[in-house]
Amino acid sequence: MDRIDCDGTLKVTLAFSAFFPPPSDITSNPTDIVLVLDRSGSMTGSPLANMKAGAKAFIDIIDESTDGDQDGNIGSGSRIGIVSFSSSATVDAPLMTSVADLKDAVDNISAGGTTNHADAFSKAIQMFEPSSSNARVIVMFTDGKTTAGLPPAPIAAAARASGIIIYCIGLIGSDGIDVNTLNDWATDPDASHVAVTPDDSDLEELFKDLAANISKTGTTDIVIDEVINADFVITSVIPPSTGTAMMINSNTLQWKIEELGVSGNEGASLEFYIQHISQDSGEKQVNESVNYTDNEGNVVIFPSPSVTVDCGIVVNPEPCPTPLDLSVGGCEDSMVIDMGDTYLESLGRIVQLDVTVKNVCPGKRVALAVILTEVDSEGVEYQRGMKTMTIPAHDYPSCRDILVKCIKFVLPEDLNVSSVEQGSMCNTRNFKARFIAQNIDTDYQCCDSVITVI
Numbered sequence: 001m002d003r004i005d006c007d008g009t010l011k012v013t014l015a016f017s018a019f020f021p022p023p024s025d026i027t028s029n030p031t032d033i034v035l036v037l038d039r040s041g042s043m044t045g046s047p048l049a050n051m052k053a054g055a056k057a058f059i060d061i062i063d064e065s066t067d068g069d070q071d072g073n074i075g076s077g078s079r080i081g082i083v084s085f086s087s088s089a090t091v092d093a094p095l096m097t098s099v100a101d102l103k104d105a106v107d108n109i110s111a112g113g114t115t116n117h118a119d120a121f122s123k124a125i126q127m128f129e130p131s132s133s134n135a136r137v138i139v140m141f142t143d144g145k146t147t148a149g150l151p152p153a154p155i156a157a158a159a160r161a162s163g164i165i166i167y168c169i170g171l172i173g174s175d176g177i178d179v180n181t182l183n184d185w186a187t188d189p190d191a192s193h194v195a196v197t198p199d200d201s202d203l204e205e206l207f208k209d210l211a212a213n214i215s216k217t218g219t220t221d222i223v224i225d226e227v228i229n230a231d232f233v234i235t236s237v238i239p240p241s242t243g244t245a246m247m248i249n250s251n252t253l254q255w256k257i258e259e260l261g262v263s264g265n266e267g268a269s270l271e272f273y274i275q276h277i278s279q280d281s282g283e284k285q286v287n288e289s290v291n292y293t294d295n296e297g298n299v300v301i302f303p304s305p306s307v308t309v310d311c312g313i314v315v316n317p318e319p320c321p322t323p324l325d326l327s328v329g330g331c332e333d334s335m336v337i338d339m340g341d342t343y344l345e346s347l348g349r350i351v352q353l354d355v356t357v358k359n360v361c362p363g364k365r366v367a368l369a370v371i372l373t374e375v376d377s378e379g380v381e382y383q384r385g386m387k388t389m390t391i392p393a394h395d396y397p398s399c400r401d402i403l404v405k406c407i408k409f410v411l412p413e414d415l416n417v418s419s420v421e422q423g424s425m426c427n428t429r430n431f432k433a434r435f436i437a438q439n440i441d442t443d444y445q446c447c448d449s450v451i452t453v454i
Contacts, residue, residue, distance in 0.1 A: 006311035008276055009235060012286055014224065014255065015269040016192045016300045026065055026215045030077030031135040032095050032370045033062065033214070034107075038142040040086040043111040047143060047171060047200040053167075054080075054207030055106045058139070061208060063099050065215030077134065081127045082106060085120035086113030087148050091294040095127055116149035117142065121185075125159050137214060141203075143171040145178055153277045154184040159435035167214075169206050170196040189267050195301050209299040213378065219294040222257040224270075227288040229277035231309075281311040287309040313360075313402045317389045318404075349429075353407040354386075357391065357437050365440040367392040372409050375430040376417040384431065385409045390440065 004010055007296045033053055043051065054435035059080060060070055065077030074080060074097040082093040082105045120140070138159065146152055156166060168182040178195050185194040192213070195206045222243070228234060233250040243257030255270050274286065285306050292300045326337055353370065360366055369388045373381040387409070391402055411429070419427035 003308040003310065004276060004308060006276060006279065006281070008309070009273050010232075010276075010307055010311050011271055011273055012305070013269060013271050014191075014226065014290070014302065015267065016188050016292075016302070022351050026078055027067075027076050029135060030079075030133075031137055031214070032079050032128060032132065033137045033364060034081045034083055034095070035059075036089075036120050036124050036138060036140045037082065037084045037106070037109060038086075038114075038115065038120075038144070038291070039109050039111050040115045040144060040147075041112050042144050043116075043289075047203075048109070048111050050200045050203040051141060051171075051330075052109065054204040055141075056103050057204055057413040058207040058211040059099055059102050059106075061211035064213055070099075072334040073097050074099065079134070081124075083120060083123045083127070084109045085116055085123070086111070088116055089119040089123040091123055091409050095129075099291060115142065115144050116184075117146045117152035118150040118155050118335050121155040121159060123154055125155070125162075125164065128164070138164055138166045139169065139210065140182075141169045141171075141207075142182075143177060145181070153181075154185055158385045160187055163330075167210055168191070168194045169203070169210065170194070171200055171203060172196065172198040179290060189269075192267075192300060207302075209301065219257075219298050222255075222260060222294045222324070224253055224255040224291070224293075225252065225289075225291045226255070227252050227290075228274055229285055229288050231276060231280075231284055232286065233277055233421060234276075235275050237271045237272040238270070240268065242268040245270055245272075251304045261438070261445055276309050278309075279311055279314070281309055313394055313396075313400055315391055315402060316406055317391075317404065349387050349411045349413065351410070351411060351431065354403065354405045355407070355435055357402045357404060359399045360394065361439075362393070362396055363393050363441065365393045366402070366428040367438050367440050368404060369436040370407055371436070372393065372435040373432045373434075374411075374415070374417055375432060380417075381432060382415070382417055384411060384415070393441065 002010060035058065035286040037051060037055060039048070062078065062080060063072070063074050064070045066078050067073070079095040080102055081091070081095040081099055082102060083089055084092050092109065093102050096102065121138070124138050131405070160166060165187045166185055168186045169177065170177045170182050177196070179194070182194045182196065195210070197203065197206060228251050230251060234247055234253060237245050237247055237253055239245070240255060242260060243255060245253055245255040247253050253272060257268060260268055285304060287302075287304060290302045324339055326339070328335060350371050351372070355370070357366060357368065367388065368391055369386060371386045372384045374384050375381055387407060391404060392401060394402070416427060416429055420428040
């Protein structure tokens with residue numbers, strides 16, 4: 001996760017691709033697809049049920065897209081196979097066209113065991129026929145880290161090198177799936193080949209979206225509207241790799257692309273810079289929303305990046321004076337208005353001081369005193385005021401510097417001793433400020449001596 005200061009800037013990248021195997025729709029270009037489904041023990045219960053619903057919805061969409069109808073038979077030369085895995089992988093259905101048989105294979109999957117991704121990839125790769133001219137796609141679904149077998153990354157890399165396109169769907173399971181690992185396995189770019197959710201109820205929609213993308217040709221008339229979090233403003237937009245981008249306002253930009261991936265695999269990216277303008281710290285989502293549309297109804301799932309903003313600790317011990325409203329009529333030459341009472345701190349020339357108290361440890365209140373004197377031409381000092389205040393304790397895990405802002409002193413001009421000429425607001429006045437700070441809270445206990453006579 002990125003970290004920036006309170007007024008820091010951050011580069012944001014939007015990227016996706018029209019990477020549909022092959023470079024036209026599945027109707028005229030047959031594709032062999034292997035669904036690789038995780039059935040490890042952590043999938044027990046609703047995750048397994050929702051995965052099965054998603055896999056069967058995926059099969060239905062491919063069925064309809066190949067011949068225009070959900071007739072129970074995958075057409076146009078395309079086929080689907082099923083591999084499931086836990087401690088080892090099994091081929092539950094070879095590459096076939098029967099929707100009923102494929103769904104039966106999915107329904108017969110039961111959960112149990114550890115997680116062996118390497119065997120799952122190997123079994124899926126072995127299903128593709130070297131003599132077939134069909135495009136080859138692996139859809140890997142998993143909910144956890146590798147806990148058995150060989151490292152899967154080299155096997156996935158070899159599959160990609162041979163022309164197999166890999167998509168990954170991840171469920172954040174009990175053993176914590178590593179999204180970076182899925183990105184490493186999948187075909188680039190990650191934004192259009194990897195989808196992750198913490199909620200297993202989302203799985204059916206993720207499988208549907210992926211099936212729709214695989215079965216369609218490239219996209220046209222793409223419009224992406226991005227709105228960033230109100231705590232940020234867009235400072236600059238770099239021309240995108242494809243299409244045009246423009247700022248609508250300080251929080252919104254629009255990216256338009258006429259067509260992408262119509263004649264072949266094609267990616268697109270846009271970079272822009274944002275600056276934090278709020279005054280509060282914390283982990284903040286960069287995007288408020290990202291809306292994607294195109295003529296073909298494709299779905300692009302963009303990640304939701306966040307950034308940690310550190311505004312330090314700011315203490316404002318004194319509020320600013322409250323203003324009073326008044327109006328002067330258009331035809332009135334003079335008027336008298338009773339503005340009520342005011343306080344002495346608001347009169348005369350005002351000096352406002354900021355000071356940083358260094359290394360304040362957690363759980364410790366601090367007493368701070370400020371002493372201001374004015375110096376005449378002979379170097380003699382005259383008292384001009386003292387202020388004391390309590391700085392609240394903070395709960396950061398380590399000692400921090402604390403910025404104390406807006407310590408105000410009122411300096412009437414009749415007290416001016418710095419200049420020979422008295423009474424002018426333009427005279428230079430010389431001052432000295434002294435600061436004294438100490439911890440209020442301490443765990444020190446004075447122990448009295450106890451004498452025991454035996």
